[in-house]
Amino acid sequence: MSEGKIRKIQSFVRRSGRLTLGQKYGLNELWANYGIDPINHEILNFDSLFAKPQAVILEIGFGNGDSLLQMAINEPEYNFLGIEVYEAGVGRLINEAHKHNLSNLKIIKQDAVEVLKNNIAANSLAGFQLYFADPWHKKKHHKRRIVQAEFMHLMSAKLMNGGFVHMATDWQNYAEHMLQTLEAHAHFKNTLGAHIYSPRPERRPITKFEKRGERLGHGVWDLIFTNEK
Numbered sequence: 697m698s699e700g701k702i703r704k705i706q707s708f709v710r711r712s713g714r715l716t717l718g719q720k721y722g723l724n725e726l727w728a729n730y731g732i733d734p735i736n737h738e739i740l741n742f743d744s745l746f747a748k749p750q751a752v753i754l755e756i757g758f759g760n761g762d763s764l765l766q767m768a769i770n771e772p773e774y775n776f777l778g779i780e781v782y783e784a785g786v787g788r789l790i791n792e793a794h795k796h797n798l799s800n801l802k803i804i805k806q807d808a809v810e811v812l813k814n815n816i817a818a819n820s821l822a823g824f825q826l827y828f829a830d831p832w833h834k835k836k837h838h839k840r841r842i843v844q845a846e847f848m849h850l851m852s853a854k855l856m857n858g859g860f861v862h863m864a865t866d867w868q869n870y871a872e873h874m875l876q877t878l879e880a881h882a883h884f885k886n887t888l889g890a891h892i893y894s895p896r897p898e899r900r901p902i903t904k905f906e907k908r909g910e911r912l913g914h915g916v917w918d919l920i921f922t923n924e925k
C-alpha cells in the first residue's frame with residue numbers, strides 16, 4: 697500500500713445527524729466571522745486572525761461548545777481557538793458566540809492533530825485545554841486516545857515556555873494514562889507536585905460530557921501542568 701493510502705489512526709468518530717436551524721445558520725451564514733479553514737501547511741498568524749492581539753488558548757474537542765463559550769465570555773483578555781470535528785457542536789458554538797458578540801473566539805472544523813502539526817507556529821500558544829476527550833475504553837482501542845507521548849511532544853513544541861496544559865476526564869484509567877504521559881515528558885511540570893490531580897479550578901465550567909458522567913456516577917480528574925522548556 698502506498699503511503700498516501702495508509703489510513704491514519706484518528707482519535708474521533710464523526711458523529712452525524714440532523715442539524716437544527718441555528719446550527720446550520722452558524723455553520724453557513726456565520727462561518728466567515730468565526731470559522732478558519734487553514735490550507736495545507738499554512739501557518740496561522742494569530743495577530744491578524746483575532747480582533748485584538750493577545751495570548752491564545754487552544755481547546756481541542758469542545759463538543760457542543762457551551763463550556764468554551766462561557767470561558768471566552770469570562771476571559772476577554774485571552775483569545776480562544778477551538779478545534780472540533782463535530783458539525784452540530786461547531787454550528788451551535790458559532791451561533792452562540794454571535795449572540796454574545798464575541799470577538800475573542802475562532803473555530804477550526806478539522807482533525808486537531810493535523811492542524812497542530814501543520815498550521816500552528818512553534819512557541820505560539822499560552823495554554824492548551826482538553827476536556828473529557830474520548831476515553832476509548834477498550835484496551836485494543838487505547839491507541840486511538842489523543843493523549844500519547846508523541847502528541848505531548850507536539851503540544852510542548854507549540855506551547856510557549858511557561859504555557860499551561862489543562863486536561864480533565866471522568867475515566868480513571870485515562871486519567872492515570874494522562875498523568876503518566878505528562879509526567880514522563882521532560883518539559884511538563886505538575887503544578888501541584890508529582891502524581892497529584894487537581895480539583896476543578898473555578899475557571900473551568902462544567903461540560904456537557906462531565907454532567908453525563910456525573911449522572912452515571914463517574915468521578916472527575918483534572919490535571920494542570922506547565923510547559924518548562
Ligand SMILES: C[S@@+](CC[C@H](N)C(=O)[O-])C[C@H]1O[C@@H](n2cnc3c(N)ncnc32)[C@H](O)[C@@H]1O
Nearest residue numbers: 707708757758759780781807808828903904905
Ligand atoms: C467525549 S467528547 C467531549 C466534548 C466536550 N469537551 C465536553 O466535555 O462536553 C470529545 C470530543 O472531542 C472531539 N475530538 C476528538 N478527537 C478530535 C480531533 N483529533 N480533532 C478534533 N476534535 C476531536 C470529538 O469530536 C468529540 O466531540
